[in-house]
Every structure is written in structure tokens, then in C-alpha cells.
Amino acid sequence: MSFTRWGLDPVGWGFLGAGHLVTKATAAAVHEAPEAKLMSVAARDVTRARAVEPERAYDSYAAVLEDPRVEAVYIALSNDLHLKWILDSLQAGKHVLCEKPMTMSAADSQMAFDAAAASGLLLVEATWALWHPRIKRIVELVRGGTIGEVAKFDGSFTFDRVRPGNYRLDKNQGGGSFLDTGIYPLHVLTDAAPNMKPKVVQSERDENDTGADMTTKAAIEFESGAEATVLSSFVMKPQQELRLEGTAGLLEVTDGQAYTSWRTPSQLKVDGHVEDFPAVDAYQLMFSAVSRRVRGEDVWVLPPSQSIQVAKLVDAVYQT
Secondary structure, eight states: OOTGGGTOOOEEEEEEOOSHHIIIIIHHHHHHOTTEEEEEEEOSSHHHHHHTOOSEEESOHHHHHHOTTOOEEEEOSOGGGHHHHHHHHHHTTOEEEEESSSSSSHHHHHHHHHHHHHHTOOEEEEOGGGGSHHHHHHHHHHHTTTTOSEEEEEEEEEOOOOOTTOGGGOGGGTOOHIIIIIHHHHHHHHHHSTTOOEEEEEEEEEEOTTSOEEEEEEEEEETTSOEEEEEEESSSOOEEEEEEEETTEEEEEOSSOTTTOOSSOEEEEETTEEEEEOOOOHHHHHHHHHHHHHTTOOOOOOOHHHHHHHHHHHHHHHHO
């Protein structure tokens, strides 16, 4: 049954940026989501915008905001450009889904969410992994008390193939491994245990000549006594770990795709018992959910409070 047959028109989406993520995954996710329609895409090279088959392609981001058929904007630009285009999109009356990290600091993210609230518009951080059924199950198990109180969390997301010239390697463009991949484990932990308050945050970082961290190891102690370690890197072999130990049980992801499982079956170990999940496109699930929320449905989207909480943890890691 299509979204239209439920009496709701698909939400018209406009994309700012047509880089690798858009061409690989997110444009297709919108095309495949019955709740969404790709109206326009803008890129500095308009041929890249045309390649993902929107109804209209532009070489100007502002043109997308001027398109009256666009109701919601997806921002897929370098991190340093997020805040400007969030605010410009809201000013243009568009709902916004912005690639993670929302901005480069908790203060800027708060400013963006305040602007959205004042405008009566939706602003969501596009941490797509949180829409994956396996992550949803982890959150359900932890919040439901299945593993007792959270005692220890270990999360890592590392890889070693960032091309020279990529914004991830330039601190001035919001580069750095922890801001890029470290937030994935932090989001899962914060989603599963939102009331834990950090007490001590420590970190070790290796930085390049721009000041962007190539590797960060962070240790966090919470007021409850729980501990978390998070590892991010652009120079270590690919690794994705998720291990959440509670006072009464253990959750583990051991397939090497803890945060990027995409269109492949996945598994979760719950005290050694394996739960299986079918292949899904969590990008599509994200665009479907945000589109439904735009249409007024009471479906889950990543709340501002969680984005701010994670941003504050990232700030604390970088400040130690």
C-alpha cells in the first residue's frame, strides 16, 4: 500500500550536496521510500546532481531552498557548512534532516534546534544507524532492564581509507575522527541509557597538521559508576565494535558492521543467544520516518535532547 493511498502525499525532498554518500545511498533511499519524493538536488557540479535523478538539478544550494515543491531539506555537506545551511533552510520554511554531526559544537547545535523550535519546523540529525532494527532492539533491551543497570560499554568505529583532500582530514572543515565516527557509539549508548550523566571524561588523540584527530581514545565515567570507552580512527584497520555489559546480562555485535549494516542480514548476541535481523536499508527507514513526522504522524525520530547530549560529550572529549 502506497503512502498516497493512505491519504498522504509523499514529502518533497531537496538535497544540498551530491557527494559519495548521496550517490551511494541516500538518493536511492528517497527514491525507494513511498513517503518521500526527490524533487531537487544541488551540487557544485550539476552533473553530479543530475546523476541521482531528481526532478530538477541545480548548481546552487539556494535554488533548492527557493523551490516551492521542496518541503524538507537534507544537508549532506562538509561539517563546517551545516549550521549555515540549517539556518538558511529553516528561514526558507523547510524542515531539515542534517547529516551527522549536526554541527561542530553543542552550542551551535542548540542554536540550530532553538531556531527550528521558533520556526515550528522539524530539525533532525541524520544518524542513520539509530533507525536500524538491531540498534532499536539494543535500545529496547537496555531500557527494558533485560541486562540490568548499564555497567560497561565498549564501542569502536575505525577505518583507514580517507582520501587526501577529503574534508574529514581538515579541522577547519569540521574534520576529525571522533566527530565523524566516534559519535556513532555515543549515540547508541545515549539512546539506550539516556539518563546517565558523565562525571569524568578523558581522551588521547593523535592529530594531523590541521589539528584534526586521526585517532581518539576516549574514556567516560558516569555518576552511576558505569564506564564507557570509545575508539575512533582514520588510520587504523576497519573495526566496528559494540559491547554493552549490564549487571544482569551482556549485548554484543561481532559482525564488524555494528554501525553500518546496510542491506545485509545482521545479528545481535544477547547473553550468547543470537538474534537475527533481516537485511534493511536504514537510510530508507530514516527518510520514511522523518517524512511521516513531517506529515504529522507520531513516529520516532532522533530527538534534539539526544543530539545535544552527544554533542556535549564530543565537546568534552575534545577539550581534555
